[in-house]
Amino acid sequence: MKLLRYGDAGAEKPGMLDADGTLRDLSGVVGDIAGDVLSDAGLAKLRALDPASLPVVDGNPRLGPCVGNIGKFCCIGLNYSDHAAETGAAIPEHPILFMKANSAIVGPNDMVMKPRGSTHTDWEVELGVIIGKAAKYVSKEDALDYVAGYCVINDVSERHYQTQLTGQWTKGKSCDTFGPAGPWLVTRDEVEDPQELAMYLDVNGKRMQTGNTNTMIFTVAEIIEHLSGLFTLQPGDVISTGTPPGVGMGIKPEPVYLEKGDVMELGIDGLGVQRQEVGQDA
Template identity: 80%
Template sequence: MKLVRYGAAGAEKPGLIDAKGDLRDLSAHVDDIAGEALSDATIGRLAALDQASLPLVPGNPRLGPCVGSIGKFMCIGLNYSDHAAETGAAIPEHPILFMKATSAVVGPNDTVSLPRGSEHSDWEVELGVVIGKPAKYVSKEDALDYVAGYCVINDVSERKFQTQLTGQWTKGKSCDTFGPIGPWLVTRDEIEDPQSLAMTLDVNGERRQTGNTATMIFTVAEIVSHLSQLFTLQPGDVISTGTPPGVGMGMKPTPVYLKAGDVMELWIEGLGSQRQSVVMDA
């Protein structure tokens, strides 16, 4: 199933994309694509609905973030062997964890606004993992059972803020609009192997990133298990699992960064596409 949230920012309604690609309203069945709606029981109930009988949503409404009421927005750094190589970083012994402020979350096609004075903002296509039920001390073998589904995430990053403002990476990762999520949440039953998904990112029509989740250093199962040893993962928590090579700061001989007027287009196999125009904060 492809679950979506549509409508004006802050007032999104729950929906799904049917087999024909049409948007259907789920408001009579769940309040939001969040919390309890992400449980196996509720997802099973929604999957059993006659999609053709659901109200058809007319027009082409805005798609919001595919998950509402996100509790924790966790990100894994340097999790692709080929990306670590391009940055000159050593392969980490354990997953590198940093947090992204939930205020950064926007829809998949919303505008990305660079903070004042930004000259080092970068792109990162990433596989997003959405937790469906509480997970604590979960084994690697059982970890995927706690996943509600998967989505596309653009982990937009201001590299100077990230590395030169003294402190943690969170500073460069949490600027407003730096967390586009969606277009939809694809339930885990539709993704046979999260470690075999192709992904791309273009800037202004030029291919910048080409990768596959097969080159992740830590698998989705290993990440979920590892994090659950540290703290409880809750329904609606989001994990962004790292990016393949091709980021702007890794370009040779001179890094290339985002500027006003740029357009980013992201795609992950089976999970859909995003498109963001870039502007500069006033």
Template identity: 80%
Template sequence: MKLVRYGAAGAEKPGMLDDGGVLRDLSAHVNDIAGDVLSDAGLDKLRAIDPASLPAVEGSPRMGACVGGIGKFMCIGLNFADHAEETGNPFPDHPVLFMKANSAVVGPNDDVSMPRGSTSTDWEVELGVVIGKAAKYVSKEDALDYVAGYCVINDVSERHFQNNLTGTWTKGKSCDTFGPTGPWLVTRDDIPDVQNLAMRLDVNGKRMQTGSTKTMIFTVAEIIEHLSGLMTLHPGDVISTGTPPGVGMGMKPTPVYLKRGDVMELEIEGLGTQRQTVTEDA
């Protein structure tokens, strides 16, 4: 099942895609793709609806972030073996955690705006995991039972802010528009093996990132086990699980960064595509 949120920013409506790819309005059944709707019971109620009974949405509306009311936006750094190697970092002993501000979240095709003072804005295609029910001290064997579904995330990063402004990575990860999420939330039952999904990202039509979730150092289940041992994970929490090689910071001999007018296009197998144009804050 593919769930979406569509419409103007801040006024998105819930919807689903039918088997023919037609967008259907869910407003008569739920207020948002958030909270209890993400639980097993909530998703089962949506599965029981005949998509043909739902109104078709006309035209090509804007797609918002595929989950509303995000509580925590957690990100895992250096989690792909081939990406750690390209950046010259050793494999971590435990998942590297940083947070992205919720104010960074935008739709999958919204513009990405570089902040004032940006010199090194970079791209990162990542698998997003959306939590469906409260998770505390969860074992990796049971961890995927706590997942509502998966989505595409672009963990846009300002590397100067991230690495050279005193503090944590969060500074370079949390700028407005730095969290495109979607286009849709694919429920976990539709992804038979989350550890074997192809990933790619292009800039201006040139392939920059090619990878697969099979090279993750810590699997989705291991990440959930680790994080739920530190804090309770709640419905609507999002985990961005790391990026494969090919980021601008890792280009040799000279890093390559985004500039105004660049277009990023990214895709994860089975989870859809994103497209963002780069702009600049006034």
């Protein structure tokens, strides 16, 4: 299934795409794509529906973040061997974890706003993992059973804030609009292997990132094992699992960063496409 949320920011309604790509309203069935709806039982209830029985959503409404009421927004840094190489960083021994503020979360096609005075805003296409049930001390062999589904994430980053403002990466990762998520939550039964997904990101029509989740240093299962050994992962938590090479910071001989008016388009096989125009906070 492809589950989504549509409507004005802060007032999104739950929906699903049927086999023909028609948007269907789920408001009469569930309150949101969140919480218990993400459990195996909750997803089974939605899977049993006849999509043709659901109201068609007319027009072309705004798509919101594909998960509502996200608890923790966990992100993994330097998790692609080829991305680590382009930045000159050593391969980490354990997953590098930082948190992204939930106030960064926006819809997949909403504007991305450069913070006031920013000169180093960068792009990062990433595979997002949505947790479906509480996970504590989970083994990697069982880890994928705790996944509700997957989505596209753009882990937008302000590199000066990230590396020069003293402290953790969170400063450069948590600016408003720096967490586009969606367009859909694709349930795990439709993703045969999360470690064989091609991904890309274009800026102004130019291909900047080309990658595949098969170059991850730590797999989705290994990440869930590691994080669930540190704290309980709850339904609706999102894990952004790292980015392949081609970020602006890694361009030689000089890095390239986003400017007002630039357009990012990014996607992952089977998980849909995002498109964001870049704006500038006054």
